[in-house]
Amino acid sequence: xxxxAQFCQVSKGFNDGDRFHAVLDRVDLTLHQGxxxxxxxxxxxxxxxxxxxxxxxxxADQGEILLGGQSTRHWQDARWSAFRRLQLGVVFQQFxxxxxxxxxxxxxxxxxxxxxxxxxxxxxxxxxLGLNELLERSxxxxxxxxxxxxxxxxxxxHRPLLLLADEPTGNLDQQSGLNVMxxxxxxxxxxxxxxxxxxxxxxxxxxxxxxxxxxxGQLLELASRDAVEG
Ligand code: ADP
Ligand code: MG
Numbered sequence: 001x002x003x004x005a006q007f008c009q010v011s012k013g014f015n016d017g018d019r020f021h022a023v024l025d026r027v028d029l030t031l032h033q034g035x036x037x038x039x040x041x042x043x044x045x046x047x048x049x050x051x052x053x054x055x056x057x058x059x060a061d062q063g064e065i066l067l068g069g070q071s072t073r074h075w076q077d078a079r080w081s082a083f084r085r086l087q088l089g090v091v092f093q094q095f096x097x098x099x100x101x102x103x104x105x106x107x108x109x110x111x112x113x114x115x116x117x118x119x120x121x122x123x124x125x126x127x128x129l130g131l132n133e134l135l136e137r138s139x140x141x142x143x144x145x146x147x148x149x150x151x152x153x154x155x156x157x158h159r160p161l162l163l164l165a166d167e168p169t170g171n172l173d174q175q176s177g178l179n180v181m182x183x184x185x186x187x188x189x190x191x192x193x194x195x196x197x198x199x200x201x202x203x204x205x206x207x208x209x210x211x212x213x214x215x216x217g218q219l220l221e222l223a224s225r226d227a228v229e230g
Pocket of ligand 2: 049
């Protein structure tokens with residue numbers, strides 16, 4: 001199976017006053033195409049840092065990160081931007097929707113960056129996520145649960161190689177959050193996207209292929225079952 005992302009002995013830390021605070025300590029990981037992984041760990045353990053490294057929002061201090069089989073060691077800003085635009089989908093806790101735009105234009109935004117427009121796949125996402133009645137509405141008028149569904153559709157609109165989600169159910173009631181996360185995994189499988197999701201929910205971790213935990217700079221694999229090739 002093709003490898004979407006790989007960390008080889010990746011370390012990252014931050015200066016905290018005059019002290020250096022190590023966050024990730026020689027982390028190795030491999031994400032296979034179509035795999036879905038739940039990432040848990042105590043607050044401050046480096047979950048967001050790990051996602052930020054994978055998206056190129058932060059750079060590693062040491063080690064190597066490969067994306068889509070390519071070393072990112074010499075990637076400049078333009079190459080990282082191209083990766084994010086064409087191959088990455090993200091769902092943040094605060095959803096970060098584009099507030100002057102309506103739901104349809106938010107979902108189609110990643111396609112428009114690539115010179116494309118709303119297509120049958122977008123319509124499928126809208127059908128499955130129950131967004132058809134909301135397409136012409138401004139995203140500011142939506143409830144938290146509705147905004148979350150728009151954020152999921154937008155993250156998958158361009159069928160990304162990799163979808164990163166950082167506590168995407170944080171502010172929502174548990175049952176509706178879980179329903180949307182299981183839909184996210186189902187739709188990601190249809191798109192062939194690999195999913196790495198930070199979550200505090202063990203129910204959510206249970207329907208993903210693997211469960212990784214970050215603790216004291218180390219990544220542990222708590223559970224794994226075979227990824228279904230998608
Ligand atoms: P988590 O997402 O698991 O709660 P984070 O990855 O956000 O943890 O943070 C891990 C540690 O790194 C924390 O101690 C945090 O304060 C620190 N940290 C994260 N990003 C930065 C940054 N840009 N500058 C300084 N310290 C940071
Ligand atoms: Mg975090």
